[in-house]
Structures are given as structure tokens and as C-alpha cells.
Amino acid sequence: MSVPLLEEVSHPAFPRVAPHLVTTEQELREVVSYFMAHPAFVLDVETTIAPTPALNEVLWIGLATYGKVALIPIGHPHGPKITPEFTAKEPDYSTVRPYANDKTGTRMTKPRLVSVTHPATFGPVPRQLRPDIAFEILQPLFFSGKTIIGHNVKFDIMSIGKYYPEMPPGPFEDTILLTHVLDESRPDYALKPLITQWILGAKARRKEARDEFYPNLGKHVVEEGLYDIARYLAKDVFYTWTYWCNNRPRLAAEELEEAYYLECALLTVLLAMENTGVYTDMAVIEAIGRQLDADIRMLQLEIWKICGEQFELTLKSKLRHYFFGPKSEGGQGLKPLTYTEKTNEPQLNKAVMEHYADSNPLAKALLEWTAKHKLKSAFVVSLTEARVNGRIHTSFNQHRAETGRLSSSGPNLQQVPRPKKGADKGTQLREVFAAAPGHKLIVADYDQIELRCIAYLANDPEMIRLFASGMDIHAEAASSMLGLPIEVVGDAERNVGKQVNFSVGYGASEYRVAAITGRSVEEARLFIERYFQRFSAVPGWKERELLTALRRGNPRNPIGEPPYVVIPGSGRRRRIKELMSDDFKVRASGQRQAINALVQGFAANIMKKALIDLHYGLKQYAPDAHLELTVHDEVMVEAPTFQAEQVGAMVTHYMQGVTINGRPALGPVPLIASAGIGDNWLEAK
DNA sequence: TTGCTGGCCGGC
DNA sequence: AAACGCCGGCCAGCAA
Ligand SMILES: Nc1nc2c(ncn2[C@H]2C[C@H](O)[C@@H](COP(=O)(O)OP(=O)(O)OP(=O)(O)O)O2)c(=O)[nH]1
Ligand SMILES: [Mn+2]
Ligand SMILES: [Mn+2]
Numbered sequence: 001m002s003v004p005l006l007e008e009v010s011h012p013a014f015p016r017v018a019p020h021l022v023t024t025e026q027e028l029r030e031v032v033s034y035f036m037a038h039p040a041f042v043l044d045v046e047t048t049i050a051p052t053p054a055l056n057e058v059l060w061i062g063l064a065t066y067g068k069v070a071l072i073p074i075g076h077p078h079g080p081k082i083t084p085e086f087t088a089k090e091p092d093y094s095t096v097r098p099y100a101n102d103k104t105g106t107r108m109t110k111p112r113l114v115s116v117t118h119p120a121t122f123g124p125v126p127r128q129l130r131p132d133i134a135f136e137i138l139q140p141l142f143f144s145g146k147t148i149i150g151h152n153v154k155f156d157i158m159s160i161g162k163y164y165p166e167m168p169p170g171p172f173e174d175t176i177l178l179t180h181v182l183d184e185s186r187p188d189y190a191l192k193p194l195i196t197q198w199i200l201g202a203k204a205r206r207k208e209a210r211d212e213f214y215p216n217l218g219k220h221v222v223e224e225g226l227y228d229i230a231r232y233l234a235k236d237v238f239y240t241w242t243y244w245c246n247n248r249p250r251l252a253a254e255e256l257e258e259a260y261y262l263e264c265a266l267l268t269v270l271l272a273m274e275n276t277g278v279y280t281d282m283a284v285i286e287a288i289g290r291q292l293d294a295d296i297r298m299l300q301l302e303i304w305k306i307c308g309e310q311f312e313l314t315l316k317s318k319l320r321h322y323f324f325g326p327k328s329e330g331g332q333g334l335k336p337l338t339y340t341e342k343t344n345e346p347q348l349n350k351a352v353m354e355h356y357a358d359s360n361p362l363a364k365a366l367l368e369w370t371a372k373h374k375l376k377s378a379f380v381v382s383l384t385e386a387r388v389n390g391r392i393h394t395s396f397n398q399h400r401a402e403t404g405r406l407s408s409s410g411p412n413l414q415q416v417p418r419p420k421k422g423a424d425k426g427t428q429l430r431e432v433f434a435a436a437p438g439h440k441l442i443v444a445d446y447d448q449i450e451l452r453c454i455a456y457l458a459n460d461p462e463m464i465r466l467f468a469s470g471m472d473i474h475a476e477a478a479s480s481m482l483g484l485p486i487e488v489v490g491d492a493e494r495n496v497g498k499q500v501n502f503s504v505g506y507g508a509s510e511y512r513v514a515a516i517t518g519r520s521v522e523e524a525r526l527f528i529e530r531y532f533q534r535f536s537a538v539p540g541w542k543e544r545e546l547l548t549a550l551r552r553g554n555p556r557n558p559i560g561e562p563p564y565v566v567i568p569g570s571g572r573r574r575r576i577k578e579l580m581s582d583d584f585k586v587r588a589s590g591q592r593q594a595i596n597a598l599v600q601g602f603a604a605n606i607m608k609k610a611l612i613d614l615h616y617g618l619k620q621y622a623p624d625a626h627l628e629l630t631v632h633d634e635v636m637v638e639a640p641t642f643q644a645e646q647v648g649a650m651v652t653h654y655m656q657g658v659t660i661n662g663r664p665a666l667g668p669v670p671l672i673a674s675a676g677i678g679d680n681w682l683e684a685k
Numbered sequence: 686t687t688g689c690t691g692g693c694c695g696g697c
Numbered sequence: 698a699a700a701c702g703c704c705g706g707c708c709a710g711c712a713a
Binding site for chain 2: 316340341342343345347348349350370371374375378379405408412413414415416417418449450498502600631632633634
Binding site: 314315316317337338347349351352355373374377378379382397400401402403405406407408409410411412414415499502503504505506507508509510511512513514515585588589591592593595596597599600604632 | 698699702703707710
């Protein structure tokens with residue numbers, strides 16, 4: 001089919017390509033054989049909008065490789081656009097009335113003018129390939145082992161995956177990952193700004209320039225004409241392809257190839273995990289919702305009584321009034337402790353409420369209301385809405401954390417409330433995440449992971465000695481700060497010890513440590529002093545790392561060539577221009593970020609390698625077991641009940657067996673993971 | 686109506 | 698809360 005309305009897509013460094021609109025089986029077969037002759041291609045699909053890509057409908061498939069762009073409509077609802085949508089003021093004759101005092105009945109009021117939107121009009125829908133036929137012809141390409149490149153390729157693979165018995169196996173590459181490995185600190189990685197900036201340079205700062213050069217029609221596919229979407233999709237695939245061609249070689253030049261390969265390998269694993277999802281126990285979440293509703297109502301009444309007014313408790317301004325306002329105006333007359341950063345309001349948060357909770361009933365009640373309201377609104381409601389066929393599917397993001405950690409969103413399953421001491425039995429949200437019938441959950445978590453990383457990186461003799469003898473430094477810190485014998489340190493206390501260890505390790509002041517522990521500032525100061533006396537290699541290691549990072553920057557070009565740290569294990573970079581700041585506070589903050597990035601990034605890299613090893617280990621030795629979640633240093637696996645124990649052993653095996661250049665990841669420091677088995681997340685951990 | 690920011694809080 | 702770090706989600710307030 002000739003395509004008169006499609007101009008060529010071009011980039012100065014590439015030959016011009018005339019996009020090929022594919023509407024017959026014969027044409028598609030030719031396209032497939034062309035693409036099969038090349039090692040890699042870009043895939044981008046346009047779809048209907050759906051809650052998850054597994055539920056959308058693919059309307060277009062776009063492909064690009066060397067010298068070719070193919071656009072395959074398989075269900076576009078319109079032909080070419082004839083007239084665009086427009087809005088006009090038009091008379092509304094239904095508003096016409098006779099004049100009230102006109103006895104003849106012939107004089108009428110003028111019609112009111114209203115704005116009316118006229119939809120676009122389109123020519124007849126042209127012949128298109130039926131989806132089943134198109135996907136059948138494309139099958140050899142998608143399952144060929146050719147590298148499939150996309151911009152957020154997981155979305156495209158999930159979208160097309162449902163047209164086949166199984167997901168295409170890859171290998172996959174992703175221009176988001178490519179960009180993030182090259183430049184980890186961009187505020188966003190969307191295709192349009194990325195490409196526009198790449199091609200237009202400084203001109204791309206103007207939003208109108210961006211929109212004119214590369215308008216985003218992705219959310220409006222079904223409202224546009226056939227050729228409008230064809231042109232748009234041609235840009236998407238062609239620019240993704242040329243962007244990849246241009247920037248892929250930078251990896252080797254900048255020693256980032258290994259980091260990128262790891263991310264691409266991980267992408268396949270995360271894709272499988274997202275598809276699997278987690279089974280959820282609906283009865284439990286409903287019961288929790290009811291319990292919370294009742295508790296929230298009670299607390300609300302109590303607070304209304306104290307304040308003498310019924311009001312929405314989410315209104316921060318009212319709450320500030322009742323908390324800090326003078327008694328004469330019905331407030332509690334409490335003294336503000338600090339003021340907010342940007343708007344200079346008295347801060348009213350958990351820490352402030354805790355500070356007053358013992359002496360003030362409003363603080364105490366509000367603290368509890370806030371926690372329960374959060375639980376209900378941020379977790380019960382959103383998790384209920386996120387269920388698809390009884391399972392919850394999160395997205396694992398590889399490009400949202402500057403340190404190389406993963407993040408989770410839609411919903412975020414890396415922030416599900418953990419069980420708290422003395423908390424009501426009925427509101428344990430982790431019970432919602434359960435094993436499907438006939439299965440068990442295996443949950444495993446690295447022991448004191450970042451402390452072990454520090455021990456190895458700083459080569460600290462005392463830390464290494466303690467880990468060699470199986471010490472629990474979190475429990476020890478809790479015991480020391482809280483003045484408790486180590487045997488009575490429970491989960492809640494140990495968690496305090498954990499916060500103390502990491503906050504101190506990453507530069508907290510004695511005030512913060514005092515706030516975490518509830519002990520005096522002097523006790524906190526002493527703890528910090530002893531911490532760095534004990535772990536005496538750590539301060540020197542930090543100094544050396546900061547100096548190395550600073551030397552990598554160019555003082556004459558702090559924005560273009562800022563200082564950076566290189567994350568151990570992965571080779572990723574984390575740029576920190578603040579290390580060059582003249583402002584002491586800004587510089588100190590940058591220094592804490594730099595040190596934390598080294599350690600957090602290292603731990604994240606270990607977890608990523610374990611995820612890949614574990615995924616393929618399970619695939620080979622326990623194919624009915626599946627990874628479901630990862631929470632920074634933790635994994636959740638679902639396995640048939642009969643082999644849960646074996647799978648648990650495999651999980652710890654792969655987690656502890658991570659190597660870097662063939663050697664144990666932490667050298668002399670043991671890498672320990674412990675696995676638990678249960679019917680739900682709460683039980684298994 | 687939508688989109689953005691600040692404040693806050695859940696997790697690791 | 699104050700010289701821990703890394704995230705995502707909800708809500709109110711404000712601008713467009
Ligand atoms: N900077 C900082 N990092 C934290 C904090 N909480 C957790 N992390 C980081 C460091 C931990 O090693 C890592 C994993 O969290 P975990 O809860 O699993 O703690 P960790 O492995 O240290 O101890 P564990 O033996 O698993 O209880 O996440 C914190 O409050 N501050
Ligand atoms: Mn851990
Ligand atoms: Mn953990």
C-alpha cells in the first residue's frame with residue numbers, strides 16, 4: 001500500500017527512511033523476513049488504555065531496525081482524519097422563550113450561545129490485518145531470539161504477550177535503562193522529552209517547541225486519524241532506534257556496559273515477577289477495612305470532643321490551630337518545635353505528636369488517628385482496587401533510584417506496613433499477601449546487609465571480626481541504647497537498633513539518635529562516639545571515597561562534569577555536584593549522599609544478581625516455583641507446598657552465593673540470608 | 686477540571 | 698525536629 005500522507009522520518013546521522021504501512025499478510029511476511037535478517041529491532045505498540053498492560057488491546061505494532069520502519073495497524077477505529085475536532089459558540093434554541101408580557105405570543109427571546117464541541121470526522125476505516133493473523137505472522141520474529149529494544153519494553157512485551165501462549169523470551173534491551181545507566185539523575189525518562197532534547201538541544205527547553213516537534217498522541221490513539229497515528233508511531237520507533245544506535249556505544253566508552261547488561265538481564269526477571277503477581281486474601285483485607293473504619297470513627301469522635309468542633313481531620317490548617325493555637329481560642333497552646341521548610345508553618349508530624357503524646361490527649365489521639373487513616377487510605381483502599389483476578393501486580397522500576405535500587409509502584413509493595421508491637425491483631429496487612437491454595441510463601445531477607453557491605457568496603461577489622469563470629473550488631477545497638485539485656489531485645493527494639501546503626505553510619509547527629517531511641521542527647525552522643533571508635537576504619541574510608549569522588553569532577557565545569565562515586569559491584573555512577581559546593585551544609589549533605597550511595601548501591605547490586613540467579617535456578621530445578629516480590633534485600637517466592645522446604649534452601653543458596661568477578665561478593669564477610677516459610681507474608685517472615 | 690508542590694508517612 | 702540515605706502514595710492548597 002502506498003502511503004502518500006507519511007513523510008520520511010529522519011535524523012542527520014541516519015539515512016532517511018520511508019515508513020511502511022503494513023496492511024496485508026504478504027507485506028507483513030516480507031517485513032518479518034527483513035527484520036529476521038537483522039540482530040536487533042525496536043518494538044513499540046499503541047494500545048487502548050487499561051489498568052494493566054495485560055488487559056489492554058493492541059491497536060498498532062511499530063517496528064524499526066536498520067533502514068526500515070514498519071507500522072502495522074490491527075484495529076485502529078478510524079480512517080484518515082477529514083476534519084479535526086473543533087469547538088464553537090452556537091445558539092441553543094431550547095433556551096428560547098416567549099416574552100412574558102407579549103400578548104401576541106410571537107415575540108421570542110434570543111437563544112443563548114453555548115460552546116459545542118464537534119468531534120473530528122474520518123474517512124472510511126481502511127482494511128487492516130486481523131490481530132490474530134498479524135500476531136501469527138509476527139510470531140517467528142518475536143520468538144526468534146533477536147534482541148527486542150523498547151522504551152519501557154516491559155509494557156510492550158506484556159501487551160503482545162497475551163496474544164501468545166507464553167511471553168516472548170527476549171533478550172530485551174530498553175532505552176530507559178540505557179539512559180539511566182548513562183545518566184542516573186534525570187527527573188524523568190519519558191521518550192518525548194528525551195528525544196526532543198537529544199535532537200533539538202537547548203531549543204527543547206521551550207514546551208511549545210517540544211510539542212510541535214513531537215506531540216504525544218499515545219493517550220489519544222482512538223481519537224486520531226489513521227495517518228496521524230502512523231506518523232506518530234513512526235517517530236516513536238524510528239527515534240527510539242536511532243537513539244539506541246547513537247547512545248549504545250557510549251556504554252563501553254564509559255565503562256558502563258556491565259551495569260547495563262545486568263539491568264537488561266534483570267528486566268526479564270522482573271517482567272516475569274510482575275506477570276505472576278501475588279495472591280491476595282480478600283477476606284482478610286475486608287476484615288481489616290471494617291476494623292479500621294470502626295477505630296477511625298471512635299478516634300474522630302474523641303478528637304472532635306477535645307477540639308469542640310466537627311471537622312475533617314485531614315485539614316492540616318485546622319489541626320495546627322487546635323494544636324498550637326492559644327487556649328483562649330480553643331487550642332491546646334502547645335509550643336511549635338520547628339517550622340516547615342518552604343511555607344514556614346509550625347510542623348505537625350509524627351515526631352512532634354510523639355513529643356507531646358505523653359502529656360497531651362489530643363496529640364495521643366491524633367497520632368493514632370493519623371496512623372489508622374493512613375493504613376486505610378493508602379493501603380486497604382488501594383490494594384483492594386489493585387486486585388486483578390485475585391492477584392496484585394506491581395511494577396518494579398529500574399530507573400527511579402539514583403543509587404541503583406529498584407522501586408515499586410502501582411501499588412508500591414515495598415512499603416506494606418510491617419507488624420508492630422502491641423498493634424491490633426486484626427489489622428496485619430501482611431496477612432493479605434498469601435500463598436495460593438496448595439502453595440506456600442518463602443520469604444528470605446539478607447542479614448544486616450548494608451552493615452556487612454560497610455565492613456567489606458571499609459575493610460573494618462572490628463566489623464569483620466563481629467560478623468565472622470555471627471554477631472547481631474542491630475540487636476547489640478538496641479541493647480546498648482535502650483539499656484536492655486540482649487536476650488529481651490525483640491523485633492521492635494531491634495528495629496530501633498537498626499535505625500540507630502544506619503543513621504549513625506550515614507551521618508546522623510546526636511539529636512536524631514536521641515529522637516529514634518527516646519534516650520537523652522548525651523547518651524546518643526556517647527553512642528556515636530563509641531561507634532566510630534569501635535569501627536575505626538570507617539571514617540578514614542569515607543574520607544578517601546569522598547576525595548576520590550571529588551577528584552573525578554572538573555571544578556571549572558561543575559554541572560557538566562560533576563564529582564561522582566562509582567558503585568561497587570555494578571560500576572554504576574552516582575553524580576553529586578553538591579560535593580563541590582562552597583556552602584558547608586550543601587556539601588555535607590552531598591557527602592552523606594555519596595557515602596550512602598556507595599553502600600546502598602552495592603547492596604542493591606548484590607540483590608539484583610541474586611534475583612537473576614534465583615530466577616533461572618528455580619526455572620531449572622523447581623519450575624513450579626516463582627519469584628513474586630523483592631523488597632530491596634528481600635525476596636518472596638511462591639512454591640507448591642510439597643517442595644517449599646527445598647525451594648527455601650535454594651533461595652538462601654542463591655542469595656548467599658552471589659559473586660563478583662568469580663569471588664564472594666563480600667570477600668571475608670559472610671553474606672547471610674535467612675528464609676522463612678508460611679501461608680502469608682506475616683507468617684513467612 | 687487537571688496538574689503541580691509541599692508536607693507527611695509507609696517501607697527498606 | 699535537629700548533620701542518616703533511598704523510595705511512592707495520599708492529601709490539601711494553589712495555579713492554570
Ligand atoms: N539509611 C538507612 N538505611 C536503611 C534504613 N532501614 C533500612 N535500611 C537499609 C539498610 C539495610 O541493611 C537495608 C535492608 O533493610 P533491612 O530491614 O532488611 O535491614 P538489615 O538487612 O540491615 O537487617 P536485618 O538483619 O534484615 O533485620 O536497607 C534506615 O533507617 N536508614
Ligand atoms: Mn535485611
Ligand atoms: Mn529487608
